[in-house]
Amino acid sequence: MNTFELLGQGLIAAMQVQNLIYALIGVTLGTAVGVLPGIGPALTVALLLPVTYNLDPAGSLIMFAGIYYGGMYGGSTTSILLNTPGESASIVTALEGNKMARQGRGGPALATAAIGSFVAGLIATLGLAFIAPFVVKFALSFGPADYFALMILAFITVSAAFGDSPLRGLTALFIGLGLGIIGIDQQTGQTRLAFGVLDLLDGIEVTTLAVALFAIGETIKTATDPDQIKAEVMAIKGSVWMTLEDWKRSWASWLRGTFIGFPIGAMPAGGADIASFLSYSAEKSFAKKPEEFGHGAIEGVAGPEAANNASAAGTLVPLLTLGLPTTATAAIMLAGFQQFGLQPGPLLFANNAGLVWSLIASLLIANFMLLVLNLPLIGLWVKLLTIPKPWLYAGILVFATLGTLGANGAMSMGFGSVRISFELVLLLAFGVLGYLLRRFGYPIAPVVVGLILGPMAEQQLRRALSISQGDPAVLFHSPISLVLYAVAIIAVGLPMIMRWRGKGAVLGQLASDED
């Protein structure tokens, strides 16, 4: 069957009422959490995992992907109206978008962001549909050594290539890798680093770590930072609609943003924040009126918003075809697949073709839903921004602990008559870790990616080594792995040269942080 037929069947499946409802819940939740500062798609999906345990796998995954897409839409609203990005990929949008809002052009800024996200989401999702089968065909020829090289590349791009310090990125990654060792070794049944604690035998749950790092770490960091507690919301003044000139200035930016964002997401080159930043610099150099940049240039909103949506769709290419998460949200979605006993990768396309294609098709539908949610209903989302911070963060912690208890509510520890949930103790410990990481400028995403990808990389490494009877040279035998290592070296080397040539500040902006 060709891609059109598969996609067509996917669309029929996606149009089922049940799947439409899941998609609608996903995009609505996604938009809401994208709008709310302090809570992003990664955290939301992590919190929903225990709730969806008994639900339909396809529906749940459609909902998760909807949350991811919705988060990218919603984040722009916060950036434009609050000047505090709702999620990290929208940091750049705040540069021009908030200036536009201050000039009373908040409406057109929101419109170009929403329509740009729609255009990008549509093109990029089609890109996903047509590229995925090729990647799958290619990936079927991968041996364990190639997979290991691929994971090394992902580790490098997630942790060291961007951000202001490869040292801190790699440290974050190795903390995640270290946590990934804890528990019973899948292949030999040996216990590692459990220190006699029974609760550690199953290893550290990705969701517990993610919820702690994102929800609790972020809450503590925000509470200690007085600047973040008070920020003013700009009211939308004037018309929401874009003028003819706005359209003329936006459309090319949308397309450029899409074609910058999609490959960056698809090539494991980092998250949406990098794409939106590169798109912003591109718009700046293409602009007919570069003097407007910094004072509310609509291109500076249109391009990056298209880029971050396109890259979110792009991220699904390595996730679905190779099982390789390159952002925190993708890592949690991988945990979601695993919860249902599904392992993303080339075999998923063979064994669960129906599920994969209905997921991809639902993303197309989700895009239409998001356009409706974000243009006519924008006023509703703006109201979310007026929730006072104390209630918002108190609520976030309620849901964070709820999700953790829902996943594992066993009261397995205790002293005297007081029984204690071990999972909540872990949540607290990792929450404090999350705060410290933020305080000292460590990125968060590499910890999460390290935890979930570490054991997978180990498995491939050991497979490769056992084929060669322990000879590490096997890792460098195939041309594919050599190319991947070369790309990894370039990914580290190029930014270092840029830093050395005094462009460190630019890279600092690219910090692969939240989602």
Next chain:
Amino acid sequence: MSAGQSNSTRRPDGAALVIAVILAAISIIIFWQTSQMRVPPIQQRVGPTVFPYIVATGLGLLAVGTLISALRNGFPARSKDDFGPIAWIVGGLVAQILLLSTAGFAVATGVLFAFTAKGFGRGPLWQTIPIGVVFSFIVWFIFARGLQLSLPMGPVERFIVTGSF
């Protein structure tokens, strides 16, 4: 961000030195724990100890890197953090952990809710704790009853749902 800025006149970053020591300690612990594992000879080269040794080595190198970075003040400037809010939020989480098995989800989480709000400067507790308990109960009801999530029950939940303690 002051990445890469080396200023030898400033004192080394004390907190960053502590981080370097912690990383080194974790590396040593992984080395030590892994060396304690009894591995059959056939698994010596490809067994469960290979990856922990790689990670421990990496952490050791990163500890050295962090040490150098700390001495050269390579860490981004930090604002002076206010420790009051941290105490409230961590205190709220500890209180919830301790109360959960006896007082139930609504009360324990209500306390967490109120303490967190207090960390953000919203009080007084005698007002926010009841608000938190009511909110947490509603959340409990939706998730435990509606979505079949297993959440700890206490006297409050039992009384409202079944009518007796």
